[in-house]
Amino acid sequence: MAVDDDDIRLPLVLGPVSNGEFLPLAAAPAEVRLARAVLDRAAAAADALAMDRRLFLRTAGGMAALLTTINLAACTSQAHTAARSATPGGSYRTPTPEQLPECRAALGSRGEFIVDVHTHHVMPSLPWRTTAPDTLRLVLDMVPPDCTAANPLTCVDRTAYLHDMFLASDTTVALLSDLPSTGESNDPLPFSAADDTWQLASSLTRGGQSRLLLQNVVAPNFGSLAERLDGMTATTETRRVSAFKVYTAWGPGGHGFDLDDPAIGLPVVQHAHDLGVNVLCAHKGLPLLNFESTWNQPRDMVAVSRQFPGMQFVVYHAGWTPQYVEGPYNPANPVGVDSLIRALDRYRVPPNSNVWADLATVWRSLLADPVQAAHVLGKLLSRLGEDRVLWGTDSVWYGPPQTQIMAFRAFEISPEFQQRYGYPALTDAVKAKVLGLNAARLWGLDPHATRCALASDTLSRNRPLSRALAETGELPAPWAPRGPVTRGQILHWLAYQPGPWIPA
Numbered sequence: 001m002a003v004d005d006d007d008i009r010l011p012l013v014l015g016p017v018s019n020g021e022f023l024p025l026a027a028a029p030a031e032v033r034l035a036r037a038v039l040d041r042a043a044a045a046a047d048a049l050a051m052d053r054r055l056f057l058r059t060a061g062g063m064a065a066l067l068t069t070i071n072l073a074a075c076t077s078q079a080h081t082a083a084r085s086a087t088p089g090g091s092y093r094t095p096t097p098e099q100l101p102e103c104r105a106a107l108g109s110r111g112e113f114i115v116d117v118h119t120h121h122v123m124p125s126l127p128w129r130t131t132a133p134d135t136l137r138l139v140l141d142m143v144p145p146d147c148t149a150a151n152p153l154t155c156v157d158r159t160a161y162l163h164d165m166f167l168a169s170d171t172t173v174a175l176l177s178d179l180p181s182t183g184e185s186n187d188p189l190p191f192s193a194a195d196d197t198w199q200l201a202s203s204l205t206r207g208g209q210s211r212l213l214l215q216n217v218v219a220p221n222f223g224s225l226a227e228r229l230d231g232m233t234a235t236t237e238t239r240r241v242s243a244f245k246v247y248t249a250w251g252p253g254g255h256g257f258d259l260d261d262p263a264i265g266l267p268v269v270q271h272a273h274d275l276g277v278n279v280l281c282a283h284k285g286l287p288l289l290n291f292e293s294t295w296n297q298p299r300d301m302v303a304v305s306r307q308f309p310g311m312q313f314v315v316y317h318a319g320w321t322p323q324y325v326e327g328p329y330n331p332a333n334p335v336g337v338d339s340l341i342r343a344l345d346r347y348r349v350p351p352n353s354n355v356w357a358d359l360a361t362v363w364r365s366l367l368a369d370p371v372q373a374a375h376v377l378g379k380l381l382s383r384l385g386e387d388r389v390l391w392g393t394d395s396v397w398y399g400p401p402q403t404q405i406m407a408f409r410a411f412e413i414s415p416e417f418q419q420r421y422g423y424p425a426l427t428d429a430v431k432a433k434v435l436g437l438n439a440a441r442l443w444g445l446d447p448h449a450t451r452c453a454l455a456s457d458t459l460s461r462n463r464p465l466s467r468a469l470a471e472t473g474e475l476p477a478p479w480a481p482r483g484p485v486t487r488g489q490i491l492h493w494l495a496y497q498p499g500p501w502i503p504a
Helices: 028-049 060-076 099-106 133-140 152-156 158-167 191-203 227-240 265-275 299-307 339-346 362-366 370-384 402-409 414-423 430-443 447-454 459-471 487-495
Strands: 091-092 113-119 174-175 214-216 243-246 278-285 313-318 355-358 409-412
Touching: 028 409, 060 091, 060 099, 060 370, 091 370, 099 362, 099 402, 113 158, 113 214, 113 313, 113 430, 152 158, 158 174, 158 191, 158 459, 174 191, 174 430, 191 214, 191 243, 265 299, 278 362, 278 402, 299 313, 299 355, 299 414, 313 362, 339 447, 362 370, 370 409, 402 430, 414 447, 430 447
Parallel strands: 113 174, 174 214, 214 243, 243 278, 278 313, 313 355
Antiparallel strands: 091 409
8 A cells, every 4th residue: 555645655565565476455444544544653753853754754763653553553453363363463562653763773783694585686778678578568667656767777777776785774695586588688687697796796895705696597398498407507607606496387378387397397406406506496475477376386396305305495485375364374274374384294394404485575565464474474483493484575676675674673473372373482583593594504604704794895884874865865765666566556567568477
């Protein structure tokens, strides 16, 4: 739910949102009321501080106003479903919004090592602008409305990416992914260009340390499988590859594939293993536009994990399904995150094994519903293991991930839910694992050495100035979304789409 009140932007778009890969529901009346309540709370705090409301909403106090309003809405809800009771299962601990220094301390950096395992950007100058008109339309609709550049694609290019990830947020390291395509000529971010971004980011650091890891997308069900495997070989021989990624639900005619399919999936996993790239990620959940969900379930990935115990498998989006209300684990109807848990049980995968899940889009979508958020985090941490849940944000499509980070710092799972469902407490130590220490273990990063090497780089030195200019309005709002996130925005894009959709 976007609020257009004298062009005042909330720290987060409230209501169902999307990363461009699925069609969200329309905002419900309660979500519209919530957004208005946040504006009212922010107005009261701004008046008390004699501040402009627009500028107040750019501060940590503005974020605290949003989170405290979410708390109040959850506490006063009279809905009684399997996933919601009169007593919230999760809540945000923040100072009152008028206490700006205290809000900055509570929601600001705690010195965490933050690794975002799910990020994107595009390259405006490459041939895809003319060879892939459908992708061009999608990306143009991901440009923020306040972008005034002569070429609007520059608002989602590598410069915008470096700003959003490392100036406008506390992210330490990010995994950059290219987009699925049938060839480099229609790819908005070919792996070679992603490698150039790696080199640019590395040039801003000292001591040979980079802020980026690179991921390569493989589409084995398009064209010749042998050519795709050869492409994997060439990429690992000439470039830096930290992981391969597949979209199993994407394919010609809407026909996907399973990772345990001996004709398509298993050869890809085996080849990644033989090349020494031992991290394989797959989009699971978030049903893709215009495609069947048959190949979008995590079962095949969990099954393959038993055949390749030396590899690590990351279930992107944790199997979460937007239209399903998350509650306690229900093995009789395993939908959403429960489909991942059911697969773990089916194949007898113990906690903290070689199956991981990231929170990209999941946390962003559920943070305004503390009950569902508590169930999802509680289920993943208790069943998958607190060492196997990864931080991801789908930036830059949602804009800088700072508000997602701030909300996660303040979130708590209630003692009632801990006792009733066996969920762990969301302590600072557990949050530190999720935000980055787990990813550091996955990719063999030394958090202390990496943080020290990056402490005096160009991005770190300019981060305070960038934040200060954003708070005073001299830079754009630091958390503007980069894409069509609401139902109306995505339907508008679909109405003018000239060709078949390609996932982002």
